[in-house]
Amino acid sequence: MTFNRRTFLGSAAVTAGLLAAPMVRAQGKPRVVVIGGGAGGATAARYIAKDSQGAIDVTLVEPTRTYYTCFFSNLYLGGFRDMQSLGHSYGTLAAEYGINVVHDWAVGVDRDAKTVTLAGGSSLPYDRLILSPGIDFVDGAVEGWDLSSQNAMPHAYKGGSQTELLKAQIMAMPQGGTYAMVAPPNPYRCPPGPYERISMVAHTLKEVNPTAKILIADPKENFSKQPLFEEGWSDNYTGMIERIGPDFGGANVAVDPLAMTLSIDGDVNNVDVCNVIPAMKAGRIAEIAGITEGNWAPVNAADMSSKMDENIHVLGDAAAQGDMPKSGFSANSQAKVCANAVRGALTGSTVFPARFANTCWSLIDTNDGVKVGATYEATAEKIAKVDGFVSQTGESDDLRAATYQESIGWYDGIIADMFG
Amino acid sequence: MLARLLIVVFLGAAGISHAEVGGDAENGERLFRQCSGCHQVGEGATDRIGPHLNNIFDRPAGAAEDFRYSSGFQRAASGGLVWTYDTLDDFIENPRRLVSNTRMSFRGLSDQKDRDDLLAYLRQFSASPGNIPEAAPTAVAVDHEVAPEVLAIIGDPAYGEYLSGECTSCHQPSGATEGIPSITNWPADDFVVVMHAYKEGVRAHPVMQMMAGRLSNEEIAALAAYFESIE
Numbered sequence: 001m002t003f004n005r006r007t008f009l010g011s012a013a014v015t016a017g018l019l020a021a022p023m024v025r026a027q028g029k030p031r032v033v034v035i036g037g038g039a040g041g042a043t044a045a046r047y048i049a050k051d052s053q054g055a056i057d058v059t060l061v062e063p064t065r066t067y068y069t070c071f072f073s074n075l076y077l078g079g080f081r082d083m084q085s086l087g088h089s090y091g092t093l094a095a096e097y098g099i100n101v102v103h104d105w106a107v108g109v110d111r112d113a114k115t116v117t118l119a120g121g122s123s124l125p126y127d128r129l130i131l132s133p134g135i136d137f138v139d140g141a142v143e144g145w146d147l148s149s150q151n152a153m154p155h156a157y158k159g160g161s162q163t164e165l166l167k168a169q170i171m172a173m174p175q176g177g178t179y180a181m182v183a184p185p186n187p188y189r190c191p192p193g194p195y196e197r198i199s200m201v202a203h204t205l206k207e208v209n210p211t212a213k214i215l216i217a218d219p220k221e222n223f224s225k226q227p228l229f230e231e232g233w234s235d236n237y238t239g240m241i242e243r244i245g246p247d248f249g250g251a252n253v254a255v256d257p258l259a260m261t262l263s264i265d266g267d268v269n270n271v272d273v274c275n276v277i278p279a280m281k282a283g284r285i286a287e288i289a290g291i292t293e294g295n296w297a298p299v300n301a302a303d304m305s306s307k308m309d310e311n312i313h314v315l316g317d318a319a320a321q322g323d324m325p326k327s328g329f330s331a332n333s334q335a336k337v338c339a340n341a342v343r344g345a346l347t348g349s350t351v352f353p354a355r356f357a358n359t360c361w362s363l364i365d366t367n368d369g370v371k372v373g374a375t376y377e378a379t380a381e382k383i384a385k386v387d388g389f390v391s392q393t394g395e396s397d398d399l400r401a402a403t404y405q406e407s408i409g410w411y412d413g414i415i416a417d418m419f420g
Numbered sequence: 421m422l423a424r425l426l427i428v429v430f431l432g433a434a435g436i437s438h439a440e441v442g443g444d445a446e447n448g449e450r451l452f453r454q455c456s457g458c459h460q461v462g463e464g465a466t467d468r469i470g471p472h473l474n475n476i477f478d479r480p481a482g483a484a485e486d487f488r489y490s491s492g493f494q495r496a497a498s499g500g501l502v503w504t505y506d507t508l509d510d511f512i513e514n515p516r517r518l519v520s521n522t523r524m525s526f527r528g529l530s531d532q533k534d535r536d537d538l539l540a541y542l543r544q545f546s547a548s549p550g551n552i553p554e555a556a557p558t559a560v561a562v563d564h565e566v567a568p569e570v571l572a573i574i575g576d577p578a579y580g581e582y583l584s585g586e587c588t589s590c591h592q593p594s595g596a597t598e599g600i601p602s603i604t605n606w607p608a609d610d611f612v613v614v615m616h617a618y619k620e621g622v623r624a625h626p627v628m629q630m631m632a633g634r635l636s637n638e639e640i641a642a643l644a645a646y647f648e649s650i651e
Contacts, residue, residue, distance in 0.1 A: 051581075333585075352579060359590075408599040
């Protein structure tokens with residue numbers, strides 16, 4: 001879709017006029033509450049506060065004071081990053097952008113009264129609510145595993161303490177021991193993530209425990225960047241990694257966190273580390289708000305508004321939006337479209353057409369980076385892919401090293417875009 | 421007749437070539453005088469301010485041994501830039517279009533005939549250079565400069581600010597350059613030239629080709645206006 005700017009600005013002006021008229025407020029500034037301070041929520045809060053220049057009152061609800069990114073946490077497992085480098089505070093968002101940052105859990109949403117209830121008991125009124133709660137896990141997705149098992153068998157699919165626990169378990173493996181992963185079914189956060197993790201665990205084991213084995217039970221026939229990962233595994237971690245796909249029972253698994261066993265199609269394996277990444281769903285607050293359908297919250301592509309409630313927007317992993325993968329980059333991209341639309345609705349500012357992009361970098365071994373990306377636009381039905389690319393097998397060492405350097409630059413870039 | 425038709429179709433499919441063929445090497449030697457302050461070519465040529473140009477055809481960019489290249493050149497080289505007739509033609513026309521921050525201080529040769537002549541001269545110092553376009557009777561010179569009317573579009577900085585959200589997922593407004601180059605405070609014309617080079621696939625980076633590929637002329641102008649304006 002190409003836009004002629006003149007016709008576009010004309011239509012936007014009409015839209016803004018229609019939306020702006022009823023928003024004359026009897027008292028105070030319009031209020032936006034954002035739940036979740038990750039790539040979607042922090043970006044949305046920052047852009048609304050920054051671009052409205054004080055005309056909108058922005059509150060960001062996030063339980064943790066230091067946010068540890070899930071993206072790049074695999075590099076911590078591989079020894080390429082320390083945990084401190086993945087932690088970020090909300091100080092700049094509060095001090096420089098005037099965002100009211102509330103460290104609490106959101107436990108209720110009253111859509112009629114337009115209020116959010118916090119675990120601490122207080123209530124936040126909103127004109128627009130933005131939910132960016134990330135993921136939770138589907139109960140009963142992996143037989144024998146529930147959240148109470150996460151200390152014995154970590155998912156490490158939210159950044160922070162789970163990642164540290166998994167790393168500690170890997171380092172404590174006996175020589176020649178087995179690291180097992182139960183990979184998730186689609187759709188899930190960060191499609192290449194489990195396979196980058198395998199690469200990074202293999203990198204660490206190759207250094208500290210070279211006779212160790214890696215076993216993957218995978219319910220999916222195929223996975224993101226598969227030829228690139230398989231080439232890298234074969235070249236760099238020869239004989240170390242075994243993946244059992246659905247043809248051989250990879251979807252039929254059960255775990256016993258006390259006995260530390262993983263059964264694949266009835267075949268019991270004793271393992272030393274069991275990284276269970278269960279099937280995922282939208283973060284719980286989306287379900288509590290009553291805007292989910294199945295596991296995810298359906299949204300309109302043009303402004304990321306919920307299909308169930310025009311005053312609620314959903315960003316990132318929690319949203320069912322169409323073609324974009326669930327990634328931090330996607331959430332950040334969606335947040336900027338949403339921020340522009342919310343600001344337009346509340347203050348009458350120009351609403352520009354939605355446009356989205358995503359790129360996911362993965363590290364296979366030292367200086368061996370690959371990437372996949374695409375651009376997207378909003379259709380009436382969904383976010384639809386426009387164009388894309390993926391790294392190729394057999395690329396030169398220089399190009400792979402440059403791709404890795406680029407990923408480091410991207411990390412710094414998106415962090416600056418989220419946290420100011 | 422059929423054979424000739426096939427050749428034409430083949431050349432068309434291979435995308436060859438905007439450059440005319442069979443330049444005048446003698447005139448090229450005269451033109452090379454404006455290069456020779458920095459570059460040597462021929463017997464005994466060595467690196468000076470710029471690298472020597474012997475066997476430049478088919479050489480990967482940034483590959484002259486012992487020459488210290490600029491960061492822009494290193495970036496272009498890691499992106500897979502190889503010197504062919506076409507890439508040399510692009511580079512000589514406007515060096516910044518292909519390689520940002522190159523230390524090669526040269527405004528470019530805008531005349532296609534001059535470039536063909538210069539390349540005909542340089543070709544003599546490359547051993548069996550490949551990828552030299554054979555004469556295609558249908559070859560039409562394509563002007564790779566950005567059209568003046570496109571450069572003259574006045575960008576809307578407010579729209580540019582919105583569009584810039586697509587850039588700032590990776591490029592930092594602070595101007596930090598580690599891993600990903602800075603895009604702030606560029607002269608608007610340079611910004612436009614470079615974005616069109618990505619859009620047309622002359623520059624090799626897949627992310628940037630994709631991002632620039634769907635930007636209209638007005639949108640590129642708006643981004644240029646915005647990034648030129650921010651502190």
